[in-house]
Amino acid sequence: MADSKPHYTHLGHSNPWPFVASLGMMIGVFGILFIEYKNPVGWMFITIGVGLFLIAIFSWLTTMIREDVSEATEHTVPEFPSIGKWMVGFLILSEVFLFGALFATYFYLRNHDQVYTQSLLHFYEVKGEVFQIWGLVPILNTIFLVSSSVTVHFAEEALRHGKIKVFQILMAITVVLGALFVGGQALEYFNFSVHEGFTPQVSTFGGSFYTLTTLHGMHVLAGVIVLTSLLVGSFFQGLSAKRHVALTVASIYWHFVDVIWIVLVAVIYLRLI
Amino acid sequence: MSETHTDTHDHPHSPYPAWTNWLFTTDAKKIGMIYMIMAFVYFFVGGICAGGIRIQLATPTMNFVDGVTYNGLVSMHGTVMIFLWVMPFIAGIINFVMPLQIGARDMAFPRLNAMGLWLFNAGALVLMATFFLGMPQAGWTSYAPLSILDKKEIGMDLWILGIQLLGISSIMSGLNFIVTILRLRAPGMTMFRMPLFVWSSLVVGWLMILAMPAIAVTLTEVMLERHFGFTFFGPAHGGDPILYQHLFWFFGHPEVYILIMPAFGIISEIIPVFSRKPIFGYKLMAWSMILIAFLSFLLWAHHMFASGMDPRLTLPFMILTMIIGVPTGVKMFNWMATMWRGKIYLDTPMIYALGFLITFAIGGFGGIILASIPIDLHITNTYFVVGHMHYVLFGGSVMAIFAAVYFWFPKMTGYKLDEKLGIWHFVFTFIGSNLTFLPMHWLGMLGMPRRVMTYDAIYASDNLMATIGGLIMGAAQLILVWNWIVTLRKKERCEENPWRSKGLEWTHASSPPRPDNFEEIPTVTTDPYDYGLPAPPKAAKENAPKDKKEAKAHG
Numbered sequence: 003m004a005d006s007k008p009h010y011t012h013l014g015h016s017n018p019w020p021f022v023a024s025l026g027m028m029i030g031v032f033g034i035l036f037i038e039y040k041n042p043v044g045w046m047f048i049t050i051g052v053g054l055f056l057i058a059i060f061s062w063l064t065t066m067i068r069e070d071v072s073e074a075t076e077h078t079v080p081e082f083p084s085i086g087k088w089m090v091g092f093l094i095l096s097e098v099f100l101f102g103a104l105f106a107t108y109f110y111l112r113n114h115d116q117v118y119t120q121s122l123l124h125f126y127e128v129k130g131e132v133f134q135i136w137g138l139v140p141i142l143n144t145i146f147l148v149s150s151s152v153t154v155h156f157a158e159e160a161l162r163h164g165k166i167k168v169f170q171i172l173m174a175i176t177v178v179l180g181a182l183f184v185g186g187q188a189l190e191y192f193n194f195s196v197h198e199g200f201t202p203q204v205s206t207f208g209g210s211f212y213t214l215t216t217l218h219g220m221h222v223l224a225g226v227i228v229l230t231s232l233l234v235g236s237f238f239q240g241l242s243a244k245r246h247v248a249l250t251v252a253s254i255y256w257h258f259v260d261v262i263w264i265v266l267v268a269v270i271y272l273r274l275i
Numbered sequence: 276m277s278e279t280h281t282d283t284h285d286h287p288h289s290p291y292p293a294w295t296n297w298l299f300t301t302d303a304k305k306i307g308m309i310y311m312i313m314a315f316v317y318f319f320v321g322g323i324c325a326g327g328i329r330i331q332l333a334t335p336t337m338n339f340v341d342g343v344t345y346n347g348l349v350s351m352h353g354t355v356m357i358f359l360w361v362m363p364f365i366a367g368i369i370n371f372v373m374p375l376q377i378g379a380r381d382m383a384f385p386r387l388n389a390m391g392l393w394l395f396n397a398g399a400l401v402l403m404a405t406f407f408l409g410m411p412q413a414g415w416t417s418y419a420p421l422s423i424l425d426k427k428e429i430g431m432d433l434w435i436l437g438i439q440l441l442g443i444s445s446i447m448s449g450l451n452f453i454v455t456i457l458r459l460r461a462p463g464m465t466m467f468r469m470p471l472f473v474w475s476s477l478v479v480g481w482l483m484i485l486a487m488p489a490i491a492v493t494l495t496e497v498m499l500e501r502h503f504g505f506t507f508f509g510p511a512h513g514g515d516p517i518l519y520q521h522l523f524w525f526f527g528h529p530e531v532y533i534l535i536m537p538a539f540g541i542i543s544e545i546i547p548v549f550s551r552k553p554i555f556g557y558k559l560m561a562w563s564m565i566l567i568a569f570l571s572f573l574l575w576a577h578h579m580f581a582s583g584m585d586p587r588l589t590l591p592f593m594i595l596t597m598i599i600g601v602p603t604g605v606k607m608f609n610w611m612a613t614m615w616r617g618k619i620y621l622d623t624p625m626i627y628a629l630g631f632l633i634t635f636a637i638g639g640f641g642g643i644i645l646a647s648i649p650i651d652l653h654i655t656n657t658y659f660v661v662g663h664m665h666y667v668l669f670g671g672s673v674m675a676i677f678a679a680v681y682f683w684f685p686k687m688t689g690y691k692l693d694e695k696l697g698i699w700h701f702v703f704t705f706i707g708s709n710l711t712f713l714p715m716h717w718l719g720m721l722g723m724p725r726r727v728m729t730y731d732a733i734y735a736s737d738n739l740m741a742t743i744g745g746l747i748m749g750a751a752q753l754i755l756v757w758n759w760i761v762t763l764r765k766k767e768r769c770e771e772n773p774w775r776s777k778g779l780e781w782t783h784a785s786s787p788p789r790p791d792n793f794e795e796i797p798t799v800t801t802d803p804y805d806y807g808l809p810a811p812p813k814a815a816k817e818n819a820p821k822d823k824k825e826a827k828a829h830g
Contacts, residue, residue: 018299084458107492203506
């Protein structure tokens, strides 16, 4: 411990992007408010807000990569090799509670329905019939997501051993699988709501199904965006055998998203509990 | 260490113009200062709401405000005081003091820290917009039937969106606190050498990351129900309002401990310094905070005994609620044992700490009374609850915040606040707050319901007393503002370590500290509260840094 004194010299003391990103989020929030009150001005606000937010996040990330490349040899990497990993660990813990609250909603509403009807299955009824959501799309989605977890793991291994080409191929496969998952979910939503009449508004089951799966889908989408930017970055020396912290963090997160999906399948789709 | 940082220039190699120094800063100390300044601004906003409520309640049928405004004032008073006063002040003081106390140069993720700050400011502005567009009517708890009934009520939507931004901000801060404390401690600073304020920050971080997701989900569900036709809480389509209460209080109860935990930390810092004695039972103090935090997730339903929830569940919640009194009691006794036979200096921070011990104890007793179901069923939703809650939050959190302001002001600015004005501030705050909140207990016992704007004439005299007390308390805060103005204009630099504290932030950093906190990261060789051992402390200026360096050389 004695000779590895912590320091932050690489960070500087100024960065405009957190401010700009927050400003964008605030403008976006006012946009949502206008839309809720059917005021078309809201879309303009949302466009400006999201635009500012994306510009800020993009600049924030590129600044980070630039600093990383220019100062990596000095002190950024060896000082706190694991703060990123610790961070994502606690973030996942927080996310577990986020999904936990939605699962709690689901179980509570299901049991509450039971009080009145004496039948658990009543909760799943749509237009008088028990609605089955398990089918081809969720099966394929499960295959996509589980195999993408495998490919991202081997991509990480490849990077660790300096095989940058193998890494890039495996990452590309991961990203495509993730994108397929999101596409599959969109298709499923379309089928359910347009063809089968199973909309979020139809029952408490509809509400909890759509909120849970949408929250999960947004996590997949975020993961796809992060993995894509890492893949693109790897063409510009963003990652190397010695510096793969960002990828490790992203892949831990990706495995977590996968685990949540398996829980979702077991609980919501297959109704095992 | 890099040469570029040995200068104490405010913004080394910043490519941005000077006016952005504070706007774009990622320095935890500046971020902390902005948090604290904004917190005080909103403290006065919340205080004005409280003033409106108290004036309306001065007589049984006062016509100071109309019903809609009154509901709005009640909602916004609670929201502002919790989310925009105590929460940001806590975030600010932790940002300023914690990295200094653990010997770190900054937080683990300075930019995330800045993002948390500006999201807080964004959320606060959204909440402030309610004062112009229409205030929310459903109280700070926004219970479901109220919050989903009137779908055209813009204040409710602003409230929801504002709280969502504040929630994200808190999760970011919480993650940062935890990783910073666990990974960035100076060499030799083991977990059980951390000052108790750092322990409280760690525990608060945990509470933030685990409790805030629940409110994010709950408010999203309210939003979907209000505007997109989903059903979660509305009984008409199979929802259940009690679900809202469960979800809300799963957030809400840990939230209460987010508000009080840093107060425990602050008081644990101040009492040893001004008693010149090591804290009594250091490890027990740390473990009791961990235990309190753990238990706080298991007793949310004690807010809902009268709600019609499953009665089989109420008993465990009552027992757990009473158990949480044990570690809290341990802390009270340890603070008193720390002072026992100490050499007590009655400077302003210490006076506030003593005030805290008294008022927080009264609040705690009220909590034990409310925890017991048979009593709670009678006095829930009466003024007894209001009295209890204000003793804990004002007598607990806010007293500790004032103690922290007087204690760390010299560290933040280099100037010491005027002691005489500080004591007058304390006297009026203490008298005013007790005059306001004590009568509420017997008003509740007599049956006066909370959240009403008119009441029976039998409650008149106690309510008038509470209103007078409230006005005294409000006026007392002007003394604090005056104190700041006087002190900052006088520009009389005080000693580097006016309280002769042994915390790293006093012994190894200048006042105000340089941007990267320390010239050289200290190596810690002693426990945090080594007061009066073995020899009495020397005069501040010559001693402290040298002491530690000598210790390092010998050890």
